[in-house]
Amino acid sequence: MDERSEPTPATGEPFAGGGPADSATEAFVAHRNLLFTVAYEMLGSAADAEDVLQETWLRWMRVDLEQVHDHRAYLVRITTRRSLDRLRSVKRRREEYVGSWLPEPLLTAPDVAEDAELAESVSMALMLVLETLAPTERAVFVLREVFDVGYEEIAAAVGKSPVAVRQIAHRARRHVDARRPREVVSPGVARAALDSFRRAFETGDLQGLLDVLAPEVVLISDGGGVKQAAPRPIVGAGKVARFIVGGLGKAQVGLTGEATVVNGSPALVVRVNGGIDGVIAAGVEGGLITGLYYVRNPHKLTRIASETPLVLH
Known part of the structure; x- marks a missing residue:
């Protein structure tokens, strides 16, 4: 060639x-x-x-x-x-896959966070919901709800009739709406919650973590069998806080969280003695953290050094 x-x-x-x-x-x-x-x-x-x-x-x-x-x-x-x-x-x-699977985090420009529609569509929380859809349902939902593609065009893309695509879109939308976050928060509110989390995270402050975590918070960590991670999601503020303090916090010297924007939302690049350990993204509602998504699998950390441009049009 x-x-x-x-x-x-x-x-x-x-x-x-x-x-x-x-x-x-x-x-x-x-x-x-x-x-x-x-x-x-x-x-x-x-x-x-x-x-x-x-x-x-x-x-x-x-x-x-x-x-x-x-x-x-x-x-x-x-x-x-x-x-x-x-x-x-x-x-x-x-x-x-070994343990829990999380989407690959992308470093995104700050203006992505200002586009509420785009930021929600690539958020870790919604991307995990999309994982629960069948392949054709996911394609139809993404094209219709995120990119506003017409039914005729979607039908040509997925090999279905327009009538079938409408039915699939309705079913997928109902499925996603039942599982997606109820509240879309501003980047400022999300950043404030994550800053409070970072301070408690870095110092191993159990009470500080409990103050910023929602009662039913869920922590999902992805090590991909390469780095240590919780094999299953951890649910509940007490359990999550103790896991962080016992497994990630005070047991590690030189642990820091660097503020960044991942998938259109405030996030932390976690470093241990200067080296990248992983990325923490968070879901926030009512000023409290409802979801923590910790990607430690090094194969998924190649897109946090430079921004990836994302667009809807």
């Missing part, structure tokens, strides 16, 4: 070349961030989303653009189909 045909736009890197592929390349690059966001919301994995973009690019380069009236819609269709194929294959892999 020569340099000009190398599919570098799928990686987001510059593409140098000329000739008939230029218009296809320009269209792909123009919509790349959108396509990544679609794939990531369907898969919960940046690595898998990047693979889907590579497959989308290769398929796109074989398309006769004179027959395509809407480049964006066609690219979203290819991305959705490739994401569905991959989602079905990774379901088995996730069933064999």
